[in-house]
Amino acid sequence: MTWRMPAETHPHERSWMAFPVAGQTLGDTGAEREECYAAWTAVGRAIAEFEPLTMVVDPSEAARARDLLGSGVELLEAPLDEFWMRDFGPSFVLDPERPGVLGAVDWIFNGWGDHEWSDWAKAAEIARVIAGRTGAELVSSTLVNEGGGIHVDGEGTVLLTETVQLDPRRNRYADKARVEAEMLRTIGATTPIWLPRGLTRDYDEFGTNGHVDIVATFPSPGHVLLHEQRDPAHPDHEVSREIRAVLAGARDAAGRALEIVELPAPTQIRDEEGLVDWSYVNHYVLNGGVIACGFGDEKSDAEARAILADAYPGREVVTVDARAIFARGGGIHCITQQQPALVPVGAHAGA
Template identity: 75%
Template sequence: MTWRMPAETAPHERTWMAFPREGITLGDTEALREEGYAAWTAVAHAVAEFEPLTMVVDPSEANRARRMLGSGIEIVEAPLDEFWMRDVGPTFVVDDDRPGELGAVDWTFNGWGAPDWAEWQLSAELGRFAGGRAGAEIVSSLLVNEGGGIHVDGEGTVLLTETVQLDPRRNRFADKARVEAELARTIGATAFVWLPRGLTRDYDDFGTNGHVDIVATLPSPGRMLLHAQTSPDHPDYEVSRSLRETLSQARDAAGRAFEIIDLPAPATLKDHEGFVDWSYVNHTVVNGGVIACGFGDDEADARAREILAEAYPGRRVVTVDARPIFDRGGGIHCITQQQPAVAS
């Protein structure tokens, strides 16, 4: 069998999310916790306007989730600690030789490299749980990887980062050849575009060490949306310039150079912890729409909507305030995971 990860723009059966639960990620005050619950709920309601959504909820949060989400969102209970569904859940794949077959790649998850602060052992089981609920064949993988660490065009191209899949805290004995062989087996990748690094803040204690889904994405084969920090005062100014130069030399599975489209960062450079990694690249695509990150910058948010609307023709772009999500270590793409539709 040959598994293939479809592009995010392919039709979806549904989107999966995980509801926050109390712990270090959510926050240590009531105000912070309420802010986190509200942010995840806002994204869920935005997605549910376009397609079915299933929310995995820890039993300790079941009553709150039902109250906040309402009746239009499916709730399933399972033990969890981390709730970044893109990373802890499965990566869904299809088999073009077996129409109607859905697979779920169950990556090995160790909390983004097993940092001391991370609580991840419960959520490490969500790949199998969600895959089973979806009726998918489980595709087990010993590769420590997260859904936010890859982006595909559905035609064999995958974007990934040297500091993620080759991170010795994740895959101690990995090299590019081994990673590429496993991605060929699990998601059908044939062309591998390695980014040398990610954004600066992503290397903090609570970062992912360079997830690609905050840096670049592939809205269609041959096209790339790339985070562009336009202020020389931000360390990501040089990072994004260097990445653009590197990616301009890359080729996709069809041998094409990429048309690179800059997606400029908002004007804000810092928050209370230092330089921000606010990025419009971290949007999620749904049936007929795009759920975009908003950062309270009306001009930049509007510009991002325009670029996204052009990159995804025929889809309605909806902005949701993503600042509370970024404060906790990620964005809208990081908390969602699409399940592709398959022929019945």
């Protein structure tokens, strides 16, 4: 059996998210909590304009979720302690030899390295809950990994980060060979491209230690969208250059050199917590559209929309304010997960 994780541009059956619940991420004040609910709701409503969305919701938040999301979003009640669906949810895969079969990779989730602050025991069960709901075959992994820690082109290439999959708090005894073997077994990745690190803020106390989905992604095979920090006063200026050099020397599963397109960061480089990691790379591609991160910077947001529209021809690019999400440690891609449609791998969904 050969599983293959399709590209995000592959047609979707639906999208998955998780609704906020009381805990570290939600916020300490009433205003912070309302801000969190509003941000997740805005993303959910935007997705529902393009394709079906199922929102996993803790029973304690079911009434609020229904009130905020309305009848256009399906709710699935299950115990939650976190709500970053990309990271603890399943990575869906297809079997090219069995066109009607859906697989769901259940990575081990330990709260981005089992930190003192992380609550993850309930979230770690959600991949199996969703696999059961969708009728997917469970692909149980021995690797501690998160969906935000990988990006694929759908043809066998995967982007990884040395500080994530080789993080001793995640995989104490792993080396690149073991990680690569597991990527081949679970998602059909034949060609790994290892990036040395992620963005600077992602190494703060509440960061992921370098998730790739805020740094680089494949809009199509042979092409990479790369976060570009233009301001030399920000350490990510040098990080972007370092990662670009790695990508420029890489080859994908088809043996191609990668065409790199920069997605410039917003001009604001600080918030009340310090240096930001605001990134337009952390967008979500879905049937007929792209949900892009917005940062209240009209010029930069518009520039990002134009680049994304060129990268994903035939799709409508919609901007949703992502500042409240980034303040909690991630972006729009981090809170979403695609379920691919059961059509041949390599198919693409346009407008």
